[in-house]
Amino acid sequence: MSENNTRLGIWLMVATTLVFAVQDGLSRHLADEYHVMMVVMIRYWFFAAFVIFLAKQQGIMREALKTEQLGLQVFRGVLxxxxxxxxxxxxxxxxxxxxHAVFACxxxxVAxxxxxxxxxxxxxxxxxxxxxxxxxxLIILQPGSGVFSPAALVPLLGAAMFALYGLLTRYASRKDSAMVSFFWTGIAGAVAMTLVGIWFWKPMAGGDWIWMITLCFSGVLGHWLLIKCxxxxxxxxxxxxxxxxxxxVSIIGVSFLGETLRTNVMIGAVVVVGAGVFALWRERVAAKRVAQ
Structure with a gap:
């Protein structure tokens, strides 16, 4: 991979993180007024439409549908x-x-x-x-202190689920192409969320539909940037x-959502991110050794 391509990839990843941060801010805003299941369901409708459009545009709809691991692919999407x-x-x-400070783990x-x-x-x-x-x-959550809330474990559960999803994606890649996995992620997730989310439907105000549409397009843009990256x-x-x-998300949270950046969260986030970057670097070193 050339230096220019790597540099471009880095800038694409920076843009991806910004788009996904905006998406998270919009999700938080909408979920304050509407049920989480409904918000995620509408997101997935757009996600499914995007993967179908992508497969048709590339002329690989039949190939995207074919998988020897249907159960695994559906489970990944639902997960x-x-x-x-x-x-x-x-x-x-x-x-x-x-x-996000907790989710960064x-x-x-994955490791x-x-x-x-x-x-x-x-x-x-x-x-x-x-x-x-x-x-x-532990620095972020402060267990045993008066400020600890069991709700603080929720993003840790989300991180564990996302880690398992990532590992299953790597496992699925042994037999299926990235496009097959991406296609089934959107379709399986949309079906699952529709079965659940439709029960929490609530009419949306006109202004909120603007935010919802922006949220959906930001999701599509974020995934497109990630694919290009x-x-x-x-x-x-x-x-x-x-x-x-x-x-x-820290900038968005403080500037637009009235959140505060606590000292323990900043310190803990630095520790988590530092450890994560080191683990990613060691994984890259190990992969190069295997390739040689």
Whole structure:
């Protein structure tokens, strides 16, 4: 991969994190007025329409439908939909900043679970990084203190679900193309969310539909940017820049949603992100050794 492509990939990842941060802010705003299930359901309608459009545009609709792992692909899609519901709920209960500070541990969970799920070897250095990262989580959550709330565990559940989704995606890639997995993620998630979310339907005000449409298009734009990012650069080179989303959501949370940035959250987030970047770097080093 050339330096120019890597540089472009980094800028695309920066743009992706900004778009996804705006999406999270809009999700938090809408979920304050409407049920989380309804908001996520409408998001998934647009997501499903996007993957169908993408498959048709590329002339690979039949190929996108074909999979030898239908059960796995459907489970992945439903799991991601559930994770989004859990995470948006965390936004409502805790706010964007604290939720994302905790959620930032998901790369560490991926590293921790890659052994039992994928049979990959996790070295002692990455295990130490994982341990340090969870010290950061404890700093953020402050268990045993008067400010700790059980609701603070919700984004941790979301991170665990997203980590499992990521591992299952890697497992599915052994037989299915990225487009097949992407297609089934949108379709399975849309069907699952419709079956659940339709029971929580509530008429939306005209102004809120503008926010809802903006939310849906931001999701499509974010996924498109992410696809382009991974198309021009190695995932291991750009993945550390995904942590910039925490910076963007902090700005949005403080500037537009009246949230505050507590000292323990800042310190804990730095520890978690530092450990996560180190774990990603060690994974890249290990992958290069295997390739040689």
């Amino acid at each position: 991601l939909a559930g994770e989004i519901c859990v995470t948006v709920l965390a936004f409502v209960w805790l706010g964007l900043i604290e939720s 998901y790369p560490l969970l 921790l679970l890659s052994g039992p799920v994928l049979g990959e070897q996790v070295g002692w250095k990455r295990m130490v990084a994982i341990g340090i990262g969870f010290v950061g989580i 991974y198309a021009v650069a190695e995932a291991s080179a750009v993945q550390p820049f995904a942590y910039l989303q925490l910076v963007w």
